[in-house]
Amino acid sequence: MAGFGTGVPGGGVRTGRARGARVWTAARLMLGWVALLWLLEVVDVITGHELDAFGVSPREPSELVDVVPAAFVHFGFGHLAANTVPLLVLGFLAALGSGIHRFLALCALIVVADGVGVWLVAPDGTNTAGASGLVFGLFGYLVVTGFVERRPLGILAGVLVAAIWGTSFLAGLAPQEGISWQGHLIGLIAGVVGAFLLRRRPAQE
Numbered sequence: 001m002a003g004f005g006t007g008v009p010g011g012g013v014r015t016g017r018a019r020g021a022r023v024w025t026a027a028r029l030m031l032g033w034v035a036l037l038w039l040l041e042v043v044d045v046i047t048g049h050e051l052d053a054f055g056v057s058p059r060e061p062s063e064l065v066d067v068v069p070a071a072f073v074h075f076g077f078g079h080l081a082a083n084t085v086p087l088l089v090l091g092f093l094a095a096l097g098s099g100i101h102r103f104l105a106l107c108a109l110i111v112v113a114d115g116v117g118v119w120l121v122a123p124d125g126t127n128t129a130g131a132s133g134l135v136f137g138l139f140g141y142l143v144v145t146g147f148v149e150r151r152p153l154g155i156l157a158g159v160l161v162a163a164i165w166g167t168s169f170l171a172g173l174a175p176q177e178g179i180s181w182q183g184h185l186i187g188l189i190a191g192v193v194g195a196f197l198l199r200r201r202p203a204q205e
Helices: 014-047 050-054 063-064 077-098 099-119 132-149 154-169 181-198
Strands: none
Touching: 014 050, 014 077, 050 077, 050 154, 063 099, 077 099, 077 132, 077 154, 099 132, 132 154, 132 181
């Protein structure tokens, strides 16, 4: 009896299942990431904001150990809430389009570059923390990676992300009291650089 396309190697059902698994993996990763941030903020409140000490104070050698932890600490639930939706959406899109391993490498690059950059250039007497540097980095990555890799779907995703979020992100680069625009800018640059450093090679197609 003649078979349907589902029995052909690489057929529609198998490809569909793989795509569905990738979507689910990206969703679980970002939901878990955001849940961790909220849990840490609960702990911060319970302990009288002791976790705020993990923010980065500039040009103090001992503060370099806080470069990574600072990306997971927030100054109150309002601060965290402002980062939650963009981190969840942009992180999901980046993880889905890039694959988990490349996505985690991208996040590591952005977090370290942003933290070290803040340590170098932030104003004296400040304490910088939060996921906004990573959020700006993911935004920059998504906007340019489709063009870098010459992928139509990636270009479309980048255009949509820029159209929906662009105005808000541009506003976040303007100097504002109590906002680390330096961290935003450095994160954005790190994300763009990551699009080039982590772009797919022909052998990865």
